[in-house]
Amino acid sequence: MKVTFYGTRGSCPTPGKSTLKYGGNTACVLVESEDGRKLILDAGTGIRVLGDEMVKNHDDIYLLLSHNHHDHIQGFPFFKPLYQAGRNIYIYPAKTNPNQPRAAIEQMNGSYFPLEEHELKANFEFKDTSWEQQPVTINGFRVHRREINHPNGGAAYIVEHGSKRVAYVTDNELNPPNKMATSAYEWKEFLLGVDLVIHDGQYIEKDMPLKHGWGHSLISEVVDLAKCANIKMLAFYSHDPDRTDDEIDQWQQKIDNMKLDNDIFFAKEGQCIEL
Numbered sequence: 100m101k102v103t104f105y106g107t108r109g110s111c112p113t114p115g116k117s118t119l120k121y122g123g124n125t126a127c128v129l130v131e132s133e134d135g136r137k138l139i140l141d142a143g144t145g146i147r148v149l150g151d152e153m154v155k156n157h158d159d160i161y162l163l164l165s166h167n168h169h170d171h172i173q174g175f176p177f178f179k180p181l182y183q184a185g186r187n188i189y190i191y192p193a194k195t196n197p198n199q200p201r202a203a204i205e206q207m208n209g210s211y212f213p214l215e216e217h218e219l220k221a222n223f224e225f226k227d228t229s230w231e232q233q234p235v236t237i238n239g240f241r242v243h244r245r246e247i248n249h250p251n252g253g254a255a256y257i258v259e260h261g262s263k264r265v266a267y268v269t270d271n272e273l274n275p276p277n278k279m280a281t282s283a284y285e286w287k288e289f290l291l292g293v294d295l296v297i298h299d300g301q302y303i304e305k306d307m308p309l310k311h312g313w314g315h316s317l318i319s320e321v322v323d324l325a326k327c328a329n330i331k332m333l334a335f336y337s338h339d340p341d342r343t344d345d346e347i348d349q350w351q352q353k354i355d356n357m358k359l360d361n362d363i364f365f366a367k368e369g370q371c372i373e374l
C-alpha cells in the first residue's frame with residue numbers, strides 16, 4: 100500500500116517561504132493498493148495537483164470526505180477529472196450537522212465558483228452517508244469509519260487492503276470540552292495495530308484555552324495516544340496555518356528527544372509512504 104500526501108495544511112492554504120518544507124495546500128491524501136487501485140481522502144486544495152495526474156486516464160474515481168469545512172472541499176472545483184466527459188466519480192461524504200452530502204458540488208453554484216454543476220462533464224454519484232460504524236468495501240478497499248470530535252461532525256477512516264491499514268483522523272479533538280462523539284478509549288481501540296495513523300496535530304499548548312473546542316488536537320495529546328495505542332507510525336497532519344517549517348522542525352526535535360518506540364513525523368506535502 101502506498102500513501103501520498105497532496106495537502107497537509109489545516110484551515111487555510113499557506114503559500115510562502117515559511118511553509119515550503121511541510122507544504123501549504125490543504126487536506127488531500129491518496130491511498131494506492133499494490134494492484135493499482137486508488138482512493139482519495141478529502142478534496143482540499145491539494146487535490147488540484149492530484150487531478151493533473153489523474154486526468155491522464157479514465158479510471159473510475161473514488162473520493163471519501165471527512166467533512167465539508169472549506170479546507171476539505173476547496174480544491175474540488177479545480178479537480179480536472181470533473182471536466183472529463185464520461186469520467187465516473189463516486190463521492191462518499193461524511194454525515195455532518197446540518198447534513199449536506201452534496202456540499203462539494205453545491206459550492207459550484209455561480210456565486211462561490213463561476214461554473215455550475217450542469218456544466219461539468221463527468222458522471223457523479225454521491226453515495227449514501229447512512230453507513231455508520233459498519234465497514235464497507237469501496238474500490239476493493241475495506242473502509243471503517245468513526246465520528247470525529249469536531250464542530251458539526253464528520254468522519255475518520257481506516258482504509259484496509261490486504262494486510263495493510265492506514266487511518267485518516269483529521270480535524271479530531273481528542274479532549275473536547277463538549278460532548279465527545281468518540282472517546283479516547285474508543286480511538287485507542289479503533290487505531291490499535293494500524294500500520295500508519297494520520298492524525299490531526301494542529302495545536303500546541305499556547306493555543307489554549309482560546310481554541311479549546313475548535314475541533315483539533317494538541318500535538319502532545321496525540322503523542323500520548325500513539326504511546327498508549329501502540330501506534331507504529333504516526334504522521335501529524337492538518338498543520339496550523341501559523342506554524343512555520345522551523346517551528347514544526349522544533350517539535351520534531353522535541354519528539355525525537357523522547358526516544359519513543361513509535362515512528363512519529365510531521366507529514367510533508369509530496370511525501371510518499373510505502374507500507
Ligand SMILES: [Zn+2]
Nearest residue numbers: 166168249270
Ligand atoms: Zn474542520
